[in-house]
Amino acid sequence: MSASDLLPVLVIGAGPAGVSTAIWLHNFDVPFYWVDADGEVGGTLRRLHNEISNFPGGPFEDGQDLCASLVEHLSALSLAPKRRNIISLRLSDHFDHPVAVDDQGGELEARRVVLATGTAYRRLGVPGEAEGMGDFVSQSAAGDAPRFTGRSVAVVGGGDAAFENALILADHDCQVTILARNHNFRARPSFVEAAQHHRSIHIPPRSSVVTRIEPTQGGCRLFVDQQGHQSIIEVAAVFIRIGVDPRVPGGCQSLRKDERGFVVVDGRGRTSHSEIFAVGDLTSTPLRSAITAAGSGAHAAKACAEDLGFF
Secondary structure (H helix, E strand, C coil), rough: HHHHHEEEEEEEEEHHHHHHHHHHHHHCCCEEEEEECCCCCCHHHHHCCCEEEECCCCCCHHHHHHHHHHHHHHHHCCCCCCCCCCCEEECCCCCCEEEEEECCEEEEEEEEEEEECCEEEECCCCCHHHEEECCEEECCHHHHHHHHHEEEEEEECHHHHHHHHHHHHHHHHEEEEEECCCCCCCCCCHHHHHCCCCCCCCCCCCEEEEEEEEEECEEEEEEEECCCEEEEEECEEEEEEEEECCCCCEEECCEEEECCEECCCCCCCCCCCCCECCHHHHHHCCCCCCHHHHHHHHHHHHHHHHHHHCC
């Protein structure tokens, strides 16, 4: 392969960051190849069931509504991601350029790669969790609360998402128990105060660690370690909201990351490898949102255009 055979830019991921990167590369007349593991636009947006009121052009009823708007925009430009699941990156033996490897062993070699692979909800990793996912184990109260109206449920976590989910469930007349590993809650004070004063929300005084989940006829049984005291809680469902992890493809160990594993970039999305960019929720950023993700994609697209002589 000669240098002229390389893809100018490979964009991996089709959430707001990937969509923005694709649109701006198109506007800069930079040839690019765009892939997504599912071949669908949206990324994290597809799992948002609440109203989105802070994205320009909105409000949008939920993430799917915003996805539809993005797809309409892309269709007008004749842009769409290809379905291809990239699992790792490596450096080319010939030109020191990044090579993306998919789950079928296929390779794509590009002069610049833009990672827009986003995040995944973190899981507890305990027995019974995976087996119950989508049934009595959920990661979204906004999506699943109506199924459990009026029943007893548990929420695991101590951040904004956990407390927000607890409040949503309480609004559906659920009796909610919040199980948090640490009572120095990371959630914003207004969420914590609202939960602590809600008659339908209970926060045990001891820190609580779920060690196992078992199905029951009416839902599930949670085995909980509360500072050495073992207890069992039976609920209709458990909602796991303990944060997110970055989806970093394999082979990226050399990229600089923060203490939580998110990719560190400069103001234009460039990583510690000059030919690899990272945008959106994958990066070490103070705010993970659709609008900041879209902005980061635009910055990376312009940097790629300049690197390759298109600007």
